[in-house]
Amino acid sequence: MDEITILQAEVLKTLASPRRLEILHRLAEGPCEVSRLADDIAASQPNVSQHLAVLRSAGIVDAERDGREVRYRLTDPDVMVACALMRGVLQRRLERLGRLSATDQTAAQLVEIQ
Amino acid sequence: MDEITILQAEVLKTLASPRRLEILHRLAEGPCEVSRLADDIAASQPNVSQHLAVLRSAGIVDAERDGREVRYRLTDPDVMVACALMRGVLQRRLERLGRLSATDQTAAQLVEIQ
DNA sequence: GGCACTCATGCGCATCTGCGCATGTGTCGA
């Protein structure tokens, strides 16, 4: 089995969590400390801390201590580019489904999900 | 929590498996039936069938019966585009690591992982 | 109909994951 395939699967597994995606989207707006992140996505501090540890060990985010706080940021914007591309695919798929098999209002609803 | 985020996490979870990535890379070369797939990636037929069922229910692959065989194919090449993009990120990261912190031969080794 | 072939599915097991909770670690100010 290809080594880079295994590596890719590990990165994908790291990304394959709604909470972690939420964290990443928040970090895409700029660096942020843990407690603020927990506040923004309505999760507990230990929970966010655990997810950040996972993201960090995968090399997706980076941490920097600032006094008592620890500020996290994305290490590589390209990962989010890939995510955005995938989001685009999903969005178009939703729109297509809406156009094909639903009433106008349901389609509008689906489009609005974004 | 954003609905499209949850959907995205589900798709990512579906992709986050070395075996399934292997299957997808094989299907990227063209449609293929189950037993041939199992042969190509050296896995059991039930195993491949299960993975294909997962990929299918996620809408990533499509099945078409042809006599006794069932031919699978990618439904949306864009998904593989996103995968390729991510692969590129990983590849560049490996190369960077090789250049920065290793001897020339180790770097060559890392690059060769492809 | 019977048989061979291709694929799908159900089952049991070992393993992993995410979460809440309590607690440990590091840092600052008094």
Added chain:
DNA sequence: TCGACACATGCGCAGATGCGCATGAGTGCC
């Protein structure tokens, strides 16, 4: 040095996942 604050980590449990294995379901040929 002690307390308060921000964050990290360990633990236990419930739920999900992947695998091998045996078996069921659909199809074509005799």
